[in-house]
Amino acid sequence: MTDAPNRSVERGFAIVDELAENGGGRVSELAERLEMPVSTVHDYLRTLVATGYVTREGKEYRTTTRFLEVGHRHRHRLEIYKAVRDQLETVAAETGEHATLLIEEDDQAVILAVEEGPDAINLFAYPGARMPLHVTAPGKAMLAHLPEERVESLLEGELVSVTSRTVTDPDRLREQLETVRERGYAVDEGERIAGMVCVAAPVLDKDDRLRGAICVCGPESRLDESRRAEIGEVVERAANVTQVNLDYV
Amino acid sequence: MTDAPNRSVERGFAIVDELAENGGGRVSELAERLEMPVSTVHDYLRTLVATGYVTREGKEYRTTTRFLEVGHRHRHRLEIYKAVRDQLETVAAETGEHATLLIEEDDQAVILAVEEGPDAINLFAYPGARMPLHVTAPGKAMLAHLPEERVESLLEGELVSVTSRTVTDPDRLREQLETVRERGYAVDEGERIAGMVCVAAPVLDKDDRLRGAICVCGPESRLDESRRAEIGEVVERAANVTQVNLDYV
DNA sequence: AGAAATTTCCGGTAGAGCCGAAACACTTCT
């Protein structure tokens, strides 16, 4: 199920990954990093260029805007993206912080869109950025509304830790999820990025199926207890409006 | 040079293209469209899922946000993107129309970023959208500053026509490029999309190498002769500011 | 339930990917 019956495709994307990671590369460079013969890498790069997903300038190979295109097409097809788009702007404006839209994909939280408030810059928030569900507020907001069995199998699995504050105890996480369901929004305090506080509300559709989460992030210093509650209400309201929107898009 | 020595990679991306085009697909559906045995397509899809670039929900396969991620990374690494980002916002606000940033990639014009003015919606302008250079204002703006020999070999080649107004005569194009160089900005009148007028200025760096183009588009009805000149000055100024920015990013 | 359609599994075989080695570019020394 999880293994790949086609090595060439696998290696092809491994090269793409490598290019994306380092913003480009040369034949021998890639060959070394991927532990493949140079001539083989060369063959792959030629093919990738032919597909249009990779381009070369002189000796340097890079990914092309094709990825941007496919990515954007994908995003535009997601109902939730359209439904939440203007909400996100409002949230950013109202709170003055970074506002993001996330979805769950293959057991991870992925950022779909970012809207910047007048202040804040955040290097960790860009469309496509992914993170484990349990380490961040939007992830927990989503976990709280995923089917029981999926949550349990995730909590049974390995719970990685990314900062000193990351919660990795299954029981404490279960408690937190309960709190999210009661209160309506989730909070994390530097559990993914030290010094960064996130407040997030889950977005559900009319059948209560999870569709994503709306999240606001800012520096700890700016988000004290009362501010978090304020923001909690803002994201919750935005999530509710989205829920209604979802049926009319 | 242009042919692919690796069939598997080629076919893998053919499937990705197909998925991107139709927003997903099933095994037999793809098999029919690509004229491949179902079992083969099945093998490919399994591999693609393993790479993380494709996901499945039930029987339906789709592209993932991985493309968004790679695309955004690529974009952020482009100097011109950073240099022009806030300029684009200003241009959109000042003109009240759609403002876009384009670059040249493999002999095509590709949209990198879109900023919407208070009015306008434009379904044809999304990041990653690509078009032939000669059919649109930003394309001509860029053509006017590409190396002589590249321009000539392009003008020798096939010049496709996309609307009734598209200019496909090499000599007329040569004239237009000359005008662009003199005046500083390019205009197209429904040459790519009927009823749509575009005004674009090329972005050069300090060594006069072409880096991209800034473009403003709007409906013909709203953009009369004098308005176009106005916008021409706006995009030209934005391009100049960007040129300066480019050295300090 | 039965039938039809689709997906998934499996294994033998042909042919395609693979990579060593040599030829070829392009830099950087002496």
Add this chain to the structure above:
DNA sequence: AGAAGTGTTTCGGCTCTACCGGAAATTTCT
């Protein structure tokens, strides 16, 4: 300049792997 070094591209034969037919399993429709 010439030579040595570094990295790229071409080539071709061998081996392994992608390929696909067919059957089993699963889902969907009648």
